[in-house]
Amino acid sequence: MLTSGLASIAAVAGLATALSPGANAAENPYERGPVPTTASIEAARGPYAVSQATVSSFSVTGFGGGTIYYPTSTADGTFGAIAISPGYTARQSSIAWLGPRLASQGFVVFTIDTLTTSDQPASRGRQLLAALDYLTERSSVRGRVDATRLGVMGHSMGGGGTLEAAKSRPSLQAAIPLTGWNMDKTWPEIQTPTLVVGADGDSIASVTSHSEPFYRSLPSSLDKAYLELNNATHFTPNRSNTTIAKYSIAWLKRFIDNDIRYEKFLCPLPQPSLAIEEYRGNCPHTS
Template sequence: MAALVAVGLGTALTPGAQAADNPYERGPAPTTASIEASRGSYAVSQTTVSSLSVSGFGGGTIYYPTSTADGTFGAIAISPGYTASQSSIAWLGPRLASQGFVVFTIDTLTTLDQPDSRGRQLLAALDHLTQRSTVRTRIDSSRLGVMGHSMGGGGTLEAAKSRPSLQAAIPLTGWNLDKSWPELRTPTLVVGADGDTIAPVSSHSEPFYTSLPSSLDKAYLELNNASHFTPNSSNTTIAKYSISWLKRFIDNDTRFEQFLCPLPRPSLTIEEYRGNCPHTS
């Protein structure tokens, strides 16, 4: 009996046993410092995708963990906003990829594309990533997410509506004429800014969030002392909660639940945070 207990304890404490519990878990156990850091534990490489080599979107840049030792990774496509290019969201590429994701920051077909078009382009970018890109063998095609800024944030909601199999969606100061999203089935973190005068939270981010079904894993983060364009620059608060949300729902990594539940309290960088806890997916 003692020998069996010893064997059982040995098995329980091995990394392999933990990996078997959650085969999608990637990277070391997180800390506040690790998710607030400008880079995670993975070295990152990148490759440029020409608009001439793709259809349905405008090309972009893929950021990915350099090593393949941990197997495949979840993937995220990110859209810029109105009149903007991928350079406006480029900081998210290496920041998220270094935490253990393949990240595709895209250009859109035109800088004036509306949210419904940007949503279709995000899905086209994910399809390219998983089916034709040079890093497709590094990706778990069942574990995908979308993000976007402004009209790209509105496009994030459109993409999640069109493809319920997506594991996570994060609209950043999103803009969309459609305010109601009760049909979404993708865990969604809505990020707004208290000083946004282009997509005010009262008419965009807040109604987006409140319209999501109560049964959905969802959260609303309103940035304090922030503007519509805050997501265009490196931002620790956006990164911290985006990483936690993506890890929790794309990787099903419950080690990140601690940063989402109990709900974060207002602070120098958080005006308000709402959500349903504990998360279930």
Template sequence: MQLNPHTGSSAPSRDTLGRRSGRRAGRLAGAAAALTLAVALGPLTGPGAHAADNPYERGPAPTTATIEAARGPYAVSQTSVSSLSVTGFGGGTIYYPTSTSDGTFGAVAISPGYTAYESSIAWLGPRLASQGFVVFTIDTLTTLDQPDSRGRQLLAALDYLTERSSVRGRVDASRLGVMGHSMGGGGSLEAAKSRPALQAAIPLTPWNLDKTWPEVTTPTLIFGADGDTIAPVSSHSEPFYMSLSSSLDRGYLELNSATHFTPNSSNTTIAKYSISWLKRFIDNDTRYEQFLCPLPRPSLTIEEYRGNCPHGS
């Protein structure tokens, strides 16, 4: 230790300063190494861990309020598809997130029911698209065709959407699903049976003469209605659900105080659980598992809910 001539106080020697500088440099080097390691490991262990593990995740973390809202976080654009410009189905309307900053999105095609037109299921287009999907609500070749035809048309619509449509660059062709009402709901089961690569199927008060679907390997959520007299749950939705493999991710939601035509109008319960199902299985977004598991309990809008929990896909 040396005496400071200006203050009379002691001052550290050069050797001491050297040792301190060395220790300081060591600490700084260690901190830099730790920071580098933290940056490298951040995507694996930090708040963004899930996004890093799942590149298909879209939109902010969901809450009950956000998935029950009439519109989700994405602004939506739409484009009409003329029946004259397509083959295999009757044209329709494509709804899609306006933003391009999140890359591609999963997609779903939706069929109307017997004698019905696209307008009967049009409410689902902007509602689902605003949550981060490309949605194609379609017309069919004839309003009188049967479920097997509806299934083929749903698949033709998806093929058009991913291969020829003006928004094909916004769609991830590996992440697709189908929905449908009544005869179109039966058609969504037919589509899932024909194309196992589909990631999700949601039949809405479905009708089909075929009551057994053990061949379906697509995660399937069936909506029935307790007051349905056209496709009563006892002879349609319930046996459809029961025939699905018990090893499949499957769900059966029976709407309370509802009819066969409840899916034709904006419905929060249908939207909430459809969004959750599509997010969970098309986007593999486990942030939505909370709305499906534990199984939803009976309520003013839910007569009953059956399904497996937790989900494995």
């Protein structure tokens, strides 16, 4: 009876531990930051103070330098990281708003310049990977980065480059092409969880000829989603945008950090609204 009683007490204690607020954090060592809310992921800044470092093009090879944004404190250990490419004719300033916004949620973010402003998607994909390699191997913040938890993003041709990078490096944990452009419309080889973002008013990389075919061609078994912005253009990702930030943060947290606390923002699928023309995806996510 004593043995049985002790076993019961142990079982209750174990259940209490499993249900305690810190249980999931203990199970997932990559979880960073407080419990998310709609307000917290829509905010212009997250819970982490952010510092930044400039990387000169003369100090790197394979891409054009850029700016690293990272959580200032080291109290939470290492963070997942994302490299972001601008689009055709553009420089990193066109996507710079994403740097501090994502970093403040608990990521190291590298907004890059490309070798030339006319680089095509395949080249931009290689440059995104070169930037991640620099970030994890030689940068001044390499000690803050978990090299096993990396992702890529990009706008326009940088979005096409995002798909190229994910195809070339299946170990990437997340990819987000923003109003992406690429002559290649089919991506069945991609194994990286991918959020495709299109714009209903895009006259340069229309959703019917780019983002929608990209999404449809991704494997059905892949964790994937398609977000079409409402009342938006090809250049909407070049300005601070709450909808892009919200779903990018949720996607990056869910798949780079494996943080299931963010699943609620992705599943059930978001419904059409003033900001969302359409959202497709497979739920629940499995990774």
